[in-house]
Amino acid sequence: MTRWLVVGAAGMLGRELTVQLTETGADVVALGRAELDITDTGAVGTAIHTHRPTVVVNCAGWTAVDEAETHEADALRVNGNGPANLVGACAEIGAKVVQISTDYVFDGRASTPYPEDAPPDPATAYGRTKLAGELAVLAGPPELGYVVRTAWLYGRHGPNFVRTSIGLADTKPIIDVVDDQVGQPTWARDLAGQLVALVGSGAPPGIYHATSAGQTSWYGLAREVFALLDADPDRVRPTTSAAFPRPAPRPAYSVLGHDRWAAVGLPPIRDWRAALAAAFPTLLPAPT
Numbered sequence: 637m638t639r640w641l642v643v644g645a646a647g648m649l650g651r652e653l654t655v656q657l658t659e660t661g662a663d664v665v666a667l668g669r670a671e672l673d674i675t676d677t678g679a680v681g682t683a684i685h686t687h688r689p690t691v692v693v694n695c696a697g698w699t700a701v702d703e704a705e706t707h708e709a710d711a712l713r714v715n716g717n718g719p720a721n722l723v724g725a726c727a728e729i730g731a732k733v734v735q736i737s738t739d740y741v742f743d744g745r746a747s748t749p750y751p752e753d754a755p756p757d758p759a760t761a762y763g764r765t766k767l768a769g770e771l772a773v774l775a776g777p778p779e780l781g782y783v784v785r786t787a788w789l790y791g792r793h794g795p796n797f798v799r800t801s802i803g804l805a806d807t808k809p810i811i812d813v814v815d816d817q818v819g820q821p822t823w824a825r826d827l828a829g830q831l832v833a834l835v836g837s838g839a840p841p842g843i844y845h846a847t848s849a850g851q852t853s854w855y856g857l858a859r860e861v862f863a864l865l866d867a868d869p870d871r872v873r874p875t876t877s878a879a880f881p882r883p884a885p886r887p888a889y890s891v892l893g894h895d896r897w898a899a900v901g902l903p904p905i906r907d908w909r910a911a912l913a914a915a916f917p918t919l920l921p922a923p924t
Contacts (some may be wrong), residue, residue, distance in 0.1 A: 637663055637881055638662065638663065638690050638691060638835065638836070639664075639665070639687070639688065639691075640652050640657055640662055640663065640664040640665070640689060640690075640691055640692075640693065640714065641664075641665045641667065641683075641689035641691045641692045641693070641697060641731075642657070642664060642665070642666045642667065642693050643667055643672060643674060643688055643692060643693065643694050643695060643696050643722065644667075644669065644674075644694060644695035644696025645666035645667055645668050645695065645733055646668030646669065646670070647668075647695055647696070647751050647793070647794065648709060648791045648794040648796065648824050649695045649788060649789065649791070649795045649824050649827060649828065649848065650668070650693075650695035650696075651793045651823040652791055652793070652825050652827075652828040653693060653695065653828040653831060653832075654666040655828075656825065656828045656832060657832065658776075658830075660838060662794030662832075663746050665687045665689065666684065669696065673678065673865065674694070674696050674712045674721055674722060675714055675716065675717055675718050675721070676720070676721075677721045677724075680718075680721040680722055680724075680725050681721075681724075681725045681728075682885065683725075684722075684725035684726060684729060684731065685725070685726060685728075685729065685730070686907065687720055688729060689726075690731055690732065690848055691731060691732040691733075691734065691835050692722055692731055692733050692734065693720055693734040693736070693831060694718070694722055694731070694733065694734065694735050694769075694797050695736055695883060696714065696718060697714060697736065697766070697769075698710070698711040698714040698715050698762070699738070699762075699764065700762075701760065701762045701884045702881075702882055702883040702884050703899055703900055704761040704762040704763045704765060704884065705760065705762075705883045705884050706883070708761040708764070708765065710898050711761060711762060711765040712765045714765075715762075715766050715768060715769045716765050716768030716769050717771045717772075717919065718734050718769070718888065719733070719754065719768075719769035719770075719773050720769075720772035720799070722794075723772055723773055723775075723776035723780075723781065724776075725844070726776075726780060727776055727777050727780065728879060729860040730739075730780070731780070732780045732781070732835070732841070733773055733776065733780055733781050733782065734782040734784060734831060735770060735772075735781070735783050735784070735835070736784055736786065737766050737767075737769065737770050737783050737785035737786075738762075738763070738783065738785060738787060738821065739785060739786075739788075739847075739890040739892060740760055740762050740763035740767050740827045741756040741757075741758050741761045741763050741766055741767045741770065741785065742754065742756060742757060742758070742759040742763075742884070742887065742890075743758065743783070743887070744759065744831075744885075744887020744888045744889050744890060745888065745889065746889050746891075746900065747889065748891075748894050749891045749894075750778060750845075750891070750893055751847055751893040751895060752785075752842075752843045752893065752895065752896045753766055753836065753843070753845060754806050756770075759885060759887070760860070760885065761778070761886040762883065762884060764827035765869065768828045770783045770843075774843075775844075778841060779800045779841060780841060781836065781841050781842075782835075782842065782843075782844065783842070783843045783844070784827075784830075784831065784834070784843075784844050784845075784846050785798075785828045785843070785844070785845050785846065785847075785892060786822055786827055786845075786846045787819050787822060787847050787890045787892060788819045788820055788821045788822055788847070788857075788890065789823075789824060789827065790821060790822070790823060790824065790919070791823060791824030791915070791916070791918075791919075792824075792918045792919055793891060793914075796863055797821075797854065797857065797858075798821070798857070798907065798912070798915075798919055800864065801813075801858045801861040801862070802861060802919060802920065802921070803921075805861070805862055805865050805867045805871075808870050808871075809871060810871055810872075810876075810877040811852050811858065811871065811873070812873050812879065813853075813855040813857075813858040813872055813873070813874065813875065813876035814853065814854050814874075814875055814877050814879070814880060815851060815853045815854070815855035815876070815888075816853070816858070816876050816888060817854055817877060817886050817888055817890070818851055818852065818853050818888070818889050818890065818891060819847075819851065819852075819853075819854075819887075819890035819891060820847035820848045820849070820850065820851055820852075820890070820891060820908055820910045821848060821857050821911075821912060822847045822848045822894065822905065822911070823848070823911040823912070823914070823915045825915065825918075826848065826888055826906065826911050827846050827905070828884060830846045830900035830905055833902055834902065837881055837900065837902055838900070839901075839902065840900065842896070843890035843896070844896050844897065845893060845894050845896065845897040846904075847891075847894075847905065847907060848905050848906065848907060848911050849894070849904060849905060849906060849907045849914050850907045850908045850909065851872075851908075852908065854876070855872060855874045855875075855906075857866075857912075858872045859872045860881035860912060861912075864912070864913065870887075877902055886906060894920045917919065
């Protein structure tokens with residue numbers, strides 16, 4: 637029986653994955669940062685040898701994209717050294733490692749979806765540190781390492797663009813949202829299900845892209861949120877990234893290709909609109 641160890645289990649994806657595994661009766665151990673700091677080599681070794689998982693999913697990470705620009709060494713310890721620690725310990729017991737990565741490993745200048753084998757070229761400190769984590773996993777035993785890139789993640793836990801848009805619909809008559817960044821909104825629960833399917837299928841290790849099908853801009857996503865709220869989508873106005881300057885430039889094009897799923901006989905994640913409609917009841921604030 638597969639024994640799962642979910643690292644970073646207190647975050648959005650970690651919580652969804654833990655719940656989904658628990659619902660199916662899986663043998664799962666969930667460790668948040670309070671229980672395991674992946675930058676601590678000794679603590680990682682102790683955790684792996686204590687729990688003896690057959691698969692470790694690393695949902696932990698430095699996700700403060702802008703802060704990474706001025707704290708790259710700190711981000712690298714979490715996003716690069718942390719996965720290296722996990723791989724080293726997992727190799728000792730033959731456990732598989734699933735490393736969650738990001739579209740930021742690409743420069744965002746493409747005009748067609750990035751295939752899984754596209755050469756990475758990160759344009760930010762965050763992207764460089766996440767690429768370091770990918771390389772650490774792929775440098776380990778080749779039969780053990782999975783890299784799963786995702787993007788534009790949203791869910792019921794933690795702050796995210798969809799939940800923010802829901803709140804703004806109640807408080808702002810008009811909102812301005814950038815229309816020159818294109819990507820694939822992805823429900824954390826769909827991603828969790830894809831991870832379970834990937835490991836359960838026995839698919840070969842390597843790089844996989846796990847984002848929703850289709851594509852839209854942040855502006856298009858906000859309009860869809862308003863429509864699902866029965867609010868007027870025209871209250872969302874398009875603007876450009878220049879209106880919201882950030883220390884770390886956001887990728888203009890974050891669409892990832894999904895060919896690897898077909899190659900291993902697994903379906904990719906569904907269209908982003910269908911996923912958002914299914915997720916929506918779980919994202920609404922509790923009635924007061």
